[in-house]
Structure formats: C-alpha cells, structure tokens
Amino acid sequence: MLNYDIVVIGGGPAGLAAAIEAKKNGVKDILVIERDRELGGILQQCIHNGFGLHVFNEELTGPEYAEKFIDELKNQGIEYMLDTMVLDITEDRKISAINTENGLMNIHAKALILSMGCRERTRGAINIPGTRPAGVFSAGTAQRFINMEGYMVGKKVVILGSGDIGLIMARRMTLEGAKVEAVAELMPFSGGLTRNIVQCLDDYNIPLLLSHTIIEIKGKERVEGVVIAKVDENRKPIPGTEKHIECDTLLLSVGLIPENELSLKAGVNIDPRTNGPIVNESMETKVKGIFACGNVVHVHDLVDFVTKESKKAGKSASKYVLGELVEKEEIIKTNADEGIGYIVPQRIRMSNVDEKLELFMRVKDVYKNVKLVIKADGEVIKEFKRKHLAPGEMEIISLNSSLLEGKQVSNISVSVKGA
C-alpha cells in the first residue's frame, strides 16, 4: 500500500490548482493521478482563446492556461502519474489505480480530491431516430480529432446544440474550410456564452436556429442529411415544419455530465440538479476527507472559476490533513428559489468561511434588468442588480460573512426578482 497525505484524481485544471494550493498550504505528500498521456485535461484540445482573463488578466488559449499550471506543479515538486486510471475508491479513502508500468496499485490518502471533470452526452442520451451512418460525432470528440490528431471530420456540417463546444466547433470547422449549414438548438435560447455566439456564428454568418431539433438522420454508410423541425413550448416537433438539410457530418453538442461513477462508489451523494456531489463551503462532500472541485461538481463554462473553486478545495483538504478544518457546527443549507437552477455549495459551516462567502449558481431562463435577492431564513439580507442573466453564464455572488455573523440562520435562499 502506498501512502499519501492528499491524492488528487484527475489532472485537469481543477486537479492541478487543487494540488498546487494544497502544497502551498503546507502539505507535502501529494499525488495527482491522470489517465491521459499528459496533464491539462480538456484544456489541451480547447485551442481557442478566452481563458484566464480573471485569473491572469490576459486572454489565453486552453493549452497556454494549462501549461502555466503544469509548470507550477512541476516547480512545486508535486508527484504525478500519467496513463494511470483510478478504478475504485472507498469511503475510507483507499484507491485502486492501474497502469502498464506498475500494474494494479493500492493507495491510501488522508484526504482525497475528486477532479475527474465531465463527459459528453451522446446520441444515445438524446434519441434521434434514423440510420446509424458514419459522420455523427460528439462535438468534443471532433474537437480532439481536429485539434490534436489533425484529422478533419467532414465538409458539410450541421451542429445540434448551441452550448459553447458546439459554437466553438462551428467556427473551427469553418476556418478549416468546412461549410457549417446551421446550428440547431432545442431551447428558445442558446446555452453558450453570448461572446461565442457573436464570434463563432455571427462573424461567419452561420444561422442559429432556436427552438429547433433534429428529427431524423439520413444516409446509409455516411451521413447524407438531417431533417430538422421547429419545436413547440413543450419541445415537441411541430408537424409541417420539417426541413431537409444536406450534410455529411452531424456534431452533437448536447451537454456535459459530471463524471461521478467513482464518487458514488465512495458513498458520496449527488445533487440531482448539478449531477455532481453535494458539497459544503470547503468543497467537501458528505464523506469526511473527500473533496471535489471543477466540472465533476457542476459544469463550468469558465476555467477561471474552476481554478477559484479548486484552490478552495485544495486549501480545505490541506486544512483537513493538518486538523484545522472545523467539523462540528450548525449547517446552513442553500436553497435555489424562484428562477435559480442550482447553487453550489449546498451546505455551509460559517466557521470555515473567510471574509467572503461565495455562491456559484445558474439561472433557469434568460432575464434582463433583474435583481438577485438573497434571503436568510426568509429575510432579505442582500440584493444584487443584474442587467443580463442567462443559463449559459454562471453567476457568482460574494456575500460579506459579517451579514450572517451572530445570527442563527439555517437557510440561505437566492431568487430572481423583476426590478
């Protein structure tokens, strides 16, 4: 059995930031385990820019952002294993991992940080009828093929789903000479960042078809076209609106799901709204000593916020190892009220909160000129004005801890209110 103070599962931006922060806070024996052939996670295929404006104050590409953290990890002398897959973890933080060099390894950690990221939903998850020809890819897979392996996936493309990956891939395929016929989106609004709609679709005159879906894929060996249709308020196709679009490639950008098979094995409980572990102010799960951060907790659109959240997880894990985390205390629950989809963290112990309590959340709909109303046990404690809120853009609010000092609060709620 190998022994470490902290083991981090997943070497993406979340795992890297957590490991570095834990080291800076005085923990020495740290191991990062990554199943890929290199560190950096999904960032290595996200070659577009738009990363790091909050953390580094400059606009970086994904690989540049990753490299800064990888360099820092190496400078700090933190141990890592590549091409190593974690197979199982237990409630008492025993890990089994495998690689070709060492075979099966049993590792024990005083604290464990889960940062496995997420995976893409596939065609199976959304059920499009029709044949099963070649030329249907998830957008992330296509991104990896094009940007890392140098394999162009098609010439005439339709994209289903207007999340950021779909939008980024629309531009990427266009730049590489493909014609993107349309991006179809089931919802009446895009799930991606507004800036991506502007610079990936509008810049290249790619039509964004809101409230549309694909009802059939045509073609025997290779995709020959898709049938799209308008949908009604209940997201059901409206008969008579069907249109055939000729194409040889269909990219699916229909969402990401946090990768929590391992978390479940350790008895961590999952929030059905985020599909990630329920965590407290320290990014600790229900299981003592098991922390989580990044896309495994909730899907992030900005890596800067991943870094922020993961630093907190790393610092908390180091406090836990050093016996400085306050474990016993009244717990405040956060509650996503009217208009709010979810809030992370779901549980708060005020003793572990520094000056500011930060709440990450997503709204359910697009709103203009509204207020985010924060209540403690039903009483308004703070309001934030917002000009523009959208489900595709994560919102962070920062509350002064003093607002809650000396009060016996059991519930903090957030809601959206018309101004």
Place this chain on the structure above:
Amino acid sequence: MNKEVVCIVCPMGCHIKVKKDENLYLGYTVEGNKCKRGKEYGIKELTNPTRIITTTVKIKNSHLRRLPVKTNEPVAKDKIFECMKVINKVSIKAPIKVGDVVLENILDTGVDIVASRSM
C-alpha cells in the same frame, strides 16, 4: 452611426451601445461596458473590426500531430481566411516552446503566429 454590440473581449459579454458623437474627443459615446476594454472594443468594432485567430499547424517528432497556434495580435476580420491559407502550409518540428514564433509577419500585417503550448 449607432450600433449595439456584444463585447467579446472577455467572457462577461457586456451588451454595449456605441453612438457617434462628433463633439467628443473619441468621436463616440459608449454605454453598457463594465470596463474600459469594452469601450475600446466597441469603437473598434465600428471602425476596424479585428479578431485573434487560433488554429493548429502540422508538427513532426511529437506525441501529437498538431501544434496549437495563435496570432500574437488581432488581425483584420476580413483577412482571416487569407491568413488560414498561409498558416495551413506551415509544418514545423518539435521541440518547441510556448510563445515561440512559428511564422513571422503574416501577410505583411506585422502579426506573428506563435505556439500556444510547448511540445
């Protein structure tokens, strides 16, 4: 000339309004930007829109077949496809460091193509 644009300088994506105003030193009023970069962007988007290009080039002697690259400065929007043609002819050999220039002064724009990672 009035225009509503979405600022793409950072992911905040502020919705900004740009209005022509001859009386001002800059010649325009800008509203809705959360920071001064948005002001610059708004005016530029009306007068001379530019974009950073991010793409890849062929690389040999490496564990990957493509090296991510970017323009070190934004280039005029209407030159993007011309630039892509030039970039797609580049082929380089590892090792390379992040920030290294892989192609100088593309199409005489004064802009260089640089590596986005070490490989």
